[in-house]
Amino acid sequence: MKSHPKVEDNCLWDQNMKNQFTIPWKFPKLVVSSICLISVLCLFYTVSFSNVPSSSNQELGIIKTIHVVEQDTTPPPVPSPKSKPHEKTNLHHLVFGIAASARLWDRRKNYIKLWWKPRQMRGVVWLDKAVKNGSGDHLLPPVKISSDTSEFKYKNPKGHRSAIRISRIISETLRLGFKDVRWFVMGDDDTFFLPDNLVRVLSKYDHNQFYYIGSSSESHLQNINFSYGMAYGGGGFAISYPLAKVLAKMQDRCIQRYPGLYGSDDRIHACMAELGVPLTKEPGFHQYDVYGSLLGLLAAHPVAPLVSLHHLDVVEPIFPNVNRVQALKRLKVPINLDSAAVMQQSVCYDKTRSWTVSVSWGYVVQIYRGIFSVREMEMPARTFLNWYRRADYTGFSFNTRPVSRHSCQKPFSYFLSNALYNDGKNQTASEYVQHKVSSSSDCKWKMPDPSRIERVEVYKRPDPNLWDKAPRRNCCRVLPTKKKSTMVIDVGVCGEDEFIELR
Ligand SMILES: *[C@@H]1O[C@H](CO)[C@@H](O)[C@H](O)[C@H]1NC(C)=O
Numbered sequence: 316m317k318s319h320p321k322v323e324d325n326c327l328w329d330q331n332m333k334n335q336f337t338i339p340w341k342f343p344k345l346v347v348s349s350i351c352l353i354s355v356l357c358l359f360y361t362v363s364f365s366n367v368p369s370s371s372n373q374e375l376g377i378i379k380t381i382h383v384v385e386q387d388t389t390p391p392p393v394p395s396p397k398s399k400p401h402e403k404t405n406l407h408h409l410v411f412g413i414a415a416s417a418r419l420w421d422r423r424k425n426y427i428k429l430w431w432k433p434r435q436m437r438g439v440v441w442l443d444k445a446v447k448n449g450s451g452d453h454l455l456p457p458v459k460i461s462s463d464t465s466e467f468k469y470k471n472p473k474g475h476r477s478a479i480r481i482s483r484i485i486s487e488t489l490r491l492g493f494k495d496v497r498w499f500v501m502g503d504d505d506t507f508f509l510p511d512n513l514v515r516v517l518s519k520y521d522h523n524q525f526y527y528i529g530s531s532s533e534s535h536l537q538n539i540n541f542s543y544g545m546a547y548g549g550g551g552f553a554i555s556y557p558l559a560k561v562l563a564k565m566q567d568r569c570i571q572r573y574p575g576l577y578g579s580d581d582r583i584h585a586c587m588a589e590l591g592v593p594l595t596k597e598p599g600f601h602q603y604d605v606y607g608s609l610l611g612l613l614a615a616h617p618v619a620p621l622v623s624l625h626h627l628d629v630v631e632p633i634f635p636n637v638n639r640v641q642a643l644k645r646l647k648v649p650i651n652l653d654s655a656a657v658m659q660q661s662v663c664y665d666k667t668r669s670w671t672v673s674v675s676w677g678y679v680v681q682i683y684r685g686i687f688s689v690r691e692m693e694m695p696a697r698t699f700l701n702w703y704r705r706a707d708y709t710g711f712s713f714n715t716r717p718v719s720r721h722s723c724q725k726p727f728s729y730f731l732s733n734a735l736y737n738d739g740k741n742q743t744a745s746e747y748v749q750h751k752v753s754s755s756s757d758c759k760w761k762m763p764d765p766s767r768i769e770r771v772e773v774y775k776r777p778d779p780n781l782w783d784k785a786p787r788r789n790c791c792r793v794l795p796t797k798k799k800s801t802m803v804i805d806v807g808v809c810g811e812d813e814f815i816e817l818r
């Protein structure tokens with residue numbers, strides 16, 4: 316929960332974000348090594364991916380370089396599909412309505428730039444008043460000013476009447492008359508979406524029916540105050556087109572019936588209740604009503620696609636030693652490689668050394684001394700505090716486990732440093748580097764010490780169709796390796812009879 320002490324992170328990350336992934340492959344090794352002089356890790360790095368297990372004579376050049384997709388190099392616009400009713404839902408069928416305020420716009424717009432694909436997505440940012448145009452604004456959705464809501468009653472003593480303006484965003488967006496829309500998606504200016512996973516989730520549902528899809532809060536008390544049946548606005552939610560149409564017809568009258576409510580999302584919920592449409596819960600939308608580090612939550616994500624992250628300004632950056640925007644930029648690398656797999660947890664064992672290994676693909680690998688059941692590992696460790704500032708386990712709407720205080724039971728965490736795709740093998744290689752914390756050397760247990768493992772390599776075949784099947788956790792296997800200070804892991808679909816056996 317404290318801010319992370321400074322460690323020697325993989326030096327590739329010290330380079331300009333734009334070309335960091337191209338460095339090892341574009342420059343001769345010598346240059347890379349001298350750039351990396353300060354860190355021994357990097358020396359391992361420059362040779363490591365040329366020794367991809369079971370690939371015979373991999374030359375550096377064969378491994379396809381991954382470029383972080385910068386917003387100003389967006390691909391050409393997708394041709395607007397002619398209305399094909401049986402076509403699978405894609406990004407073009409979604410229209411976003413993003414709630415923002417002029418006061419925070421200069422900072423918050425940087426979060427939107429991280430996930431918005433200007434020519435592939437449609438939507439509008441709704442502001443309370445005009446803002447100055449900035450230089451990178453063509454990378455953002457168009458901005459509009461919400462219509463005046465001063466005529467509406469607002470009587471909640473704790474909240475703010477901007478809630479009324481925000482709750483009308485879906486209706487106002489609908490009235491703009493976008494064509495061929497299947498879903499309206501609502502989010503805040505501090506919501507980070509994974510658009511491909513959003514499409515994966517929504518395409519499971521029939522957009523011609525009435526659907527209200529999102530998720531509740533992590534905080535039990537928030538859900539008691541508001542409702543377990545409410546989609547929390549910051550986590551984002553989706554409303555099918557026909558439902559948005561009837562909502563728009565009745566919403567202004569509906570809002571007037573609930574002047575005492577607090578926010579915008581409870582006003583939507585009240586109208587949904589009047590329409591008789593329950594919340595369809597999808598566990599990948601994350602309101603994140605928590606403080607501190609999301610590590611525990613993101614290391615044990617439910618077996619469902621990760622759709623959104625919210626409260627980016629409240630929680631710590633998801634990677635140590637970088638700022639919030641840089642951290643999310645790093646996450647875009649695995650998102651671009653294998654979005655379906657991002658934050659998917661698998662658990663395996665290093666049996667000879669009696670370690671438990673938990674992989675949250677594209678984010679973190681954790682090694683624990685001793686053997687823990689999957690049942691324990693799939694519970695998020697409480698690295699975060701409740702919205703009401705308590706670490707108490709009764710505060711959450713799901714099971715959690717404590718962060719162990721025993722120095723031998725603290726996990727070793729390896730954060731994503733780089734990831735690549737190998738064309739020839741249709742496989743990603745991702746690298747995770749140990750985040751050193753001072754207290755980890757105090758353990759006196761007479762068993763192998765994971766601290767000697769400096770880096771973890773994870774190999775995985777991208778699986779874009781993962782979520783077309785019934786949800787099932789991936790399997791991981793610790794592979795033998797001769798590389799010093801390195802653990803090599805394979806992650807992939809479990810065999811039909813395969814399961815995770817403790818011993
Ligand atoms: C900002 O840009 C938008 C569209 O690009 C334009 O319509 C608007 O007039 C500009 N506003 C200012 C204050 O320059």
Ligand SMILES: *[C@@H]1O[C@H](CO)[C@@H](O)[C@H](O)[C@H]1NC(C)=O
Nearest residue numbers: 473536537539540541577703
């Ligand atoms: C929710 O409930 C708690 C405890 O009763 C209270 O302190 C808090 O102010 C409530 N929040 C809202 C928004 O009603």
Ligand SMILES: *[C@@H]1O[C@H](CO)[C@@H](O)[C@H](O)[C@H]1NC(C)=O
Nearest residue numbers: 740741742776777778779780
């Ligand atoms: C890679 O493997 C996945 C999963 O088996 C498959 O869906 C995909 O089509 C393959 N991609 C290529 C380029 O072969």
